[in-house]
Amino acid sequence: MIIGLPKEIKNNENRVALTPAGVSELVANGHTVYVQSTAGEGSGFSDEEYQSTGAKILATIEEVYAIGEMIVKVKEPIESEYKLVKENQLLFTYFHFASYKPLTEAMVASKAVCLAYETVEKNGGLPLLVPMSEVAGRMAIQKGANYLEKPLGGRGILLGGVAGVNPAKVLILGGGVVGTEAAKMAAGLGADVTIMDVSLPRLRYLSDVLPANVKTVMSNRYNIRELAKHADLIVGAVLIPGAKAPFLITRDMLKDLKKGCVLVDVAVDQGGCIETCKPTTHENPTYVIDNVVHYCVANMPGAVPYTSTLALTNATLPYVIQLANNGWKDACRADAGLKKGLNVVNGQIVYKSVADTFGMAHLPVEEIL
Structure with a gap:
């Protein structure tokens, strides 16, 4: 198979979907890999490194899309890429269709095969979402602690406090991978942490494995509203596979939050679980509403591309090889x-949650396979 690796062009996205080591594996399996020049530079990989493992370098993104039977990416195509996607071409990347209807419509119109990292399943989990969720969960606390500083609009509170001064209160909405990693990070820095989830078995598990400065609370509207009033940092860590996350922090709740409270919505690339959150970039990551700082960067792991690229490709490469060896x-x-990763195939939405989000037609994937 001919595989294309374009350079990511989303704002401040420095990750790359294949490392030179990944290219080497694909070439060893008899495939041809075309890499856009400088695609790996943001993650620390030079064109020469790709060439040394058997890749062919192309100058432009247009050339990569034109030649590739399978395009492997990190983030969804942005508007300037829509016209480059070809009928029957396989795109393997994060799509998060439910958060953006124009992308869904464009991929339907392209008649390409869109296989989304975020809905691939294994043993009831989401193996291609886990590594980036781990990074984003940890980064949520790192960034939240930073924006709690007064010069950046926050309350001016140190996350872990000091002797004789209470630490910051951190509220984490969602006890999945993002929430768990955020809780570990916040607890390690000495914060007073509360993590919420709708699953009692999950809360029992978290209570057993997390440090003593992490409390577990059942997630419901009343509890969220009451706990949010006292929080210094709130992390939105809710995921519904392939669908838009529900709003847990609503617009009317902001008036009850502390002045300088920081909201970090990790779910923003799937629509967000905080009503006032809208996607931002690493270039302009925050904005303020009702004296509350909102950090809503949609590609948080892109800020630590070396770590993120290695973590992501450790998970995705076996699937890339599987697709290349056998066809999708x-x-x-x-x-x-x-x-389960198939979302859009040859002009049809085959992932029900995406179709339901926009009231669009859905074709069961079994009818295509």
Whole structure:
């Protein structure tokens, strides 16, 4: 198979979807890999390193899309890329369709095959979302602690406090991978942490494995509203696979939050769980509403591309090889979890949650396979 690796062009996105080591594996399996020049520079990989493992370098993104039977990316195509996507071309990347209807419509119109990292399943989990969720969860606390500083608009409170001064109160909404990693990080810095989830078994598990300065509380409207009033940092860490996250912090709640409270919505790339959050970039990461700082960068792991690229490709490469060796149809027939990654195929939405989000037509994926 001919595989194309374009350079990511989303604002301040420095990750790359394949490392030179990944290219080497694909070439060893008999495939041809075309890499856009400087695609790996943001993550610390030079064109020469790719060439040394068998890749062919192309100058432009247009050339990569034109030649690739499978395009492997990190983030969804942005508007300038829509016209480059070809009919029957396989795109393997994070899409988060439910957060942006124009992207969904563009990929439907392209008649490409869109296989989304974030909905691939294995043993009931989301293996291609886990590594970036780990990074984003830890970064949420790192960034939150930073923006709690007064010069950046925050309350002027040190996350861990000092002797004789209470630490900051951190509220984490969601006890999945993002929430768990955020809780670990916040607890390690000495914060007073509360993590919420709708699953009692999950809360029991978290209570057992997290440090003593992490409290677990059942997530419901009343509890969220009451705890939010006392929080210095609130992390939105809610995920519903393939669908938009519900709003847990609503617009009317902001008036009750502390002045200089910081909101970090890790779920923003799937629509967000904080009503007043809208996607921002690393270039302009925050804005303030009702004296509350909002940090809503949609590609948080892009700020630490070396770590993120290695963590992501450790997870994605086996699937890339599987798709290249067998073709997407046979690969998805053989692997029910990989089949769950199919979102849009040849002009049809085959992932029900995406279709339902926008009231669009849905075709069961079995009818295509």
